[in-house]
Amino acid sequence: MPSHNLTSGLNQSQLDAVTHQTGPLLVLAGAGSGKTRVLTHRISYLIAELGISPYQILAITFTKKAAQEMKERVGALVGPRAQTMWVSTFHSACARILRTKAGLLGYDSNYNIYDQADSKTLTKETLLSLGLDGRNAGMYQSLISRAKNEDKDPLVFAEELRDSNSLVPPQFEDAYRRYEQLKRSNNGMDFDDLLCNIVKLFEISEETLIEYQNKFQHVLVDEYQDTNPVQNKLIIQLAKEHRNICVVGDPDQSIYAFRAADIKNILQFENNFPDVTVIPLEQNYRSTQIILDAANSVIEQNHRPYAKNLWTDGEMGDQISSIQVFDEKDEAEEVGREIRKIQDLQKYALDDIAVFYRTNAQSRALEEVLTRNKIHYKVIGGLRFYERKEIKDALAYLNVLNNPQDDLSLERILNEPTRGIGKGAREILKKYKEEKGFNNLYEVLLQSQSNENIKVEIGGKEKQLSAGALKGVKKFLKAYLSIFEMVKHDLSLLQSPETTSKSLSILNEHGYICPQRALSHLLIETEYLESLEKSGDPITNATRIENLSELLGAADDDQYKQDLNVHEELSDVEPNHMKAVTLFLNNSSLTDSSEDHEGGSVSLMTLHSSKGLEYPSVFIMGMEDELFPFPRAIFEDGGLDEEHRLAYVGITRAENNLYFTHAHKRTLHGQTTYNIPSRFIGYIPERLITHRKSRKFESEMSSRMNQRSNFGSRLGGVQAWSNSKLGEDSDKSNVDQIGLKVGDNVNHDMFGDGVIVKLEVNEYEAIATINFADEGQKTLDLSWAPVTKI
DNA sequence: ACATCTGGCCGCTAA
């Protein structure tokens, strides 16, 4: 491999980082400075120039998609051998190691992975079994998760919280223990366990630790600013001997504190690796000067002793366009119109355009408009494919096949579709399990089909499964038992050498159960598909069935053959027909899939999901002070700083054009608020922005002003205000001119008496936050709202 | 004993 490929297109600092030989390396650099490019080239350099085997490299990215891309890019530089590299997220890498080593921790290697929703369900079950209110499951679950990600024992964590006067329910300890116990007996691991269990494994088994330290001669991590303590510990474990650790990141882009990410991991990297070489990158290759200046003016709000000056030799570029719109519908329309304009001018392809927002709920309005206008789009993140109900149901069916100990998955689908196994029946089955010492519900189901009656005493009464429930169980089990019949049958066929995979009913030629065949068998035999078609709204059903066929497509084991070979370390001693199924499930639970539209599409995503990406044209919606910064963040410790970083991330995704939209009025969570533009817009120097208002906003406002001259006279001075488009011709403060100020007591026709706590006036509006005695805090437009001074 | 429907409650960001 000629080396100029590896080192061309790099500046001197980048080159230094790429060709750094051994020992710890930290690339600490701002947005768009080529950190990811350095990582990709460095990996290629290690392989092509230093003769490191791809198999000895572990590269960690933030998302699966980023991993995919990195693999492709390295593949383009060094050829197909890149395929054997481990490039994945922390979670995927841990899951992969645990597939072979779970036994050392007392798990089966075909353990199932629980996502957050599963964990919450299990937590809820835990709480109910302890006689507690199941509605608090979310809070318990997030405490447990938080502790694990902070690399703390949840029991210790709870004590610490109580010591610092935080409220932790007294039953937390019991609930946590029981949760762990249930999880263990299901042979399941939650997302956080994937990380913790690896750290634990490396602690209890020096042999395993050494094995992986030796295997991964080079460890590289992207987006290090968003690692949490347990991930940091894992990196230290792996790299502390050979110290070939390269991490890259930008402290100003740390936006996952809610997931326990800790900026200290990157800022204090030196503490763990004292001989680290630190290479800063200061040239930005992505954005125009204007965009870069805007980003800097936002991030400068933070205290950043580590700050470096990021520069570009690119052009000034276009000004940022800030559009004031009337409400969220108007906002969507306006963004749609601008996208149309870009298309009409053939300025960019749809693929070059992205729209970001603070919360997932904001995408809906835009999706409707884009669909109506036939502008293709894809939502990145959001309700993920693998989080949809029908997909989770289908995977639960496979989970039970893969690991029948998994009561959580079993319970999910035992009565889905309904087959007469209701709450009462489930209670009987569970009680029976406990009393007779069965390991899992699946065994109880099997037992129920023998002659023995399933009888238990509940509340002093003898109860047994109803005939209907029994029949339902039978049908349910038949779907599974018939799979084992088919396996037996196929195995006998496999004895004969002329058997082809075509004549097999469920196995593939390697003797693995084909996930696709198994899944479609289960969905048909259990009448899941049939009942889905019949139930509810036909449009939803059609998409659900479409989703399921997509899942089935992904479960085609052709796609897994390659993986089955790559994962040679998965090869167990005993024959395991489930290998392909296990692998499929493993991939599914950790995947962030999203389909592509040919002909291009606009990308819609949260600001969080935008990290690491870049687009020539970027829209940021909802630039309002009631939304971004997110109000709750303002009260959290360091919350506002993190919002600044989030804005910084969003702005720096843009290459050439950046648009902000902010709505005067927004209905979110069924509550209507009146908003002022985000303070973030205010941080950006005026010379970088052009402001305009949507037509809808203009027309709504002028019709209100007309009405106001009739009805609005209750407010002192409002008459003068409406007659003279205030703010343009006056040096008198607007606040004076409506005759109200912060601290004034007012009365509202509906909300009663209150006091103004915040007031912002411009030429069109007077947005006030009023603390009402009875109704709490509300934000209103005083130029419109029925408010009088008292 | 189950299934289905309705109204109240709650809502950020995510592997």
Place this chain on the structure above:
DNA sequence: GGCCAGATGT
């Protein structure tokens, strides 16, 4: 808009 508990219907 989605989830859940409780009421109502079979």
